[in-house]
Amino acid sequence: MSIRPILIHPDPRLKKLCKPVESISPEIGKLAEDMLVTMYDAPGVGLAAPQVGVLSRLFVMDCVKEEGATPRPMVLINPEIVATSDEVNTYEEGCLSIPEHYAEVTRPARVVMRWTGLDGQVHEQEFDGLWATCAQHELDHLNGKLFIDHLGAIKRGMITRKMAKLKRDKARG
Numbered sequence: 001m002s003i004r005p006i007l008i009h010p011d012p013r014l015k016k017l018c019k020p021v022e023s024i025s026p027e028i029g030k031l032a033e034d035m036l037v038t039m040y041d042a043p044g045v046g047l048a049a050p051q052v053g054v055l056s057r058l059f060v061m062d063c064v065k066e067e068g069a070t071p072r073p074m075v076l077i078n079p080e081i082v083a084t085s086d087e088v089n090t091y092e093e094g095c096l097s098i099p100e101h102y103a104e105v106t107r108p109a110r111v112v113m114r115w116t117g118l119d120g121q122v123h124e125q126e127f128d129g130l131w132a133t134c135a136q137h138e139l140d141h142l143n144g145k146l147f148i149d150h151l152g153a154i155k156r157g158m159i160t161r162k163m164a165k166l167k168r169d170k171a172r173g
């Protein structure tokens, strides 16, 4: 298991439509393990493959945040939303690819998702609360969409300019 570097916005790889995973190969297993350790290390509650530069439809999440609670790592391969609630929820979202920027995003409060697990089986589950927000945020990543794409153009532009400057400063050392 190894921690992989997380891409920071703006990066063209974060804007790409990711390709379906063809088979649950050992490489996919390794990628999922690496993504989980990278997410826990960050720390974050979700991480999508494009954030580590792999343009495949796969994300990991664990929204158990209570101190001392048993972790619940999940790996979702080729995830899709099969149903959404009419009821919405607004959460202050952040993203490991957009460090230190947060903004309120409104999304369906509950979603039913279907995906393939590392066991090769198809799973279906309803998520609510933070899990629902996280699952939708991560699925967006697989379609080249970031949480700032849910914001107005002015706010999005402001965050993007700040991030671009941060990356330039970092590159300069």
Ligand code: NI
Binding pocket: 094, 095, 096, 097, 137, 141
């Ligand atoms: Ni994100």
